[in-house]
Amino acid sequence: EEIFPEWEIWQAMKASDFPAAAQIYLRLGSSAGWSLLDEARNPKTLAALGETLFQARDYTVAAEAFRRCGDILRSAQCLSLAGLNEEAAHFFMKCGERALAAQHLEKAHAWDQAAGIYREDRLYLDAARCQERGDDPVRAAALYLKAKRPDLALPLLQGIPPHHRQYAQCRLLAGKILFQKGQHDLALGMLGPLMQVELQGDERIEVFYQVALLLETACEGAKAQDLYGILQKNNIDFIEWGQKV
DSSP states (O other): OOOOOSSHHHHHHHTTOHHHHHHHHHHHOTTHHHHHHHHOOSHHHHHHHHHHHHHTTOHHHHHHHHHHTTOHHHHHHHHHHTTOHHHHHHHHHHTTOHHHHHHHHHHTTOHHHHHHHHHHTTOHHHHHHHHHHTTOHHHHHHHHHHTTOHHHHHHHHHTOOTTSTTHHHHHHHHHHHHHHTTOHHHHHHHHGGGGGSOOOHHHHHHHHHHHHHHHHHTTOHHHHHHHHHHHHHTTOOHHHHHHHO
């Protein structure tokens, strides 16, 4: 028989009278939880302590008690109730509860991690939604396309303002989609603002180069040559640049 300590709260737990044990615990004060953890030396006493702490709504210490006795799912549930969503997600993953893990990562605003789980499970729309909420429109649009939903990708890309860090990438991807749909005028309209930027720094040079490549592959050779000419006038070896990027 596994031995419970002799004093009152442990005897209530031994009798499985967890409501009574929880009441005693509340009288002792929540700081007693960690001391009780040190006294619980086997899985049976740890599980009983976890149940007592759960009923006393001390979810954080209850999660540790359940973890120590090997009940990872109960531990995850307690962490969730304690509002420790990222920690709960880690334990849900260990239990194979991937959907619950992703949901808790969303609650923690860990958008990339949540999207990673959805992507691995081929839930591309959910992954795209997370990337969109994480302010990563390029990845979000790519996932919408993977889900065969260009109708969701295009409005997202078109709605990105010029001051956004991914503005150029969004315009390029939107232009590519529109070219593939045969809507050349709309595609050129998306790329137009990118061709007006002044050449300053590597990032802007890359934008010119990527626009020129896209125009060339979309059978807009004359416009592509104009851009290559601008790059040459600025003493830029765009072939060498292309090899770098």
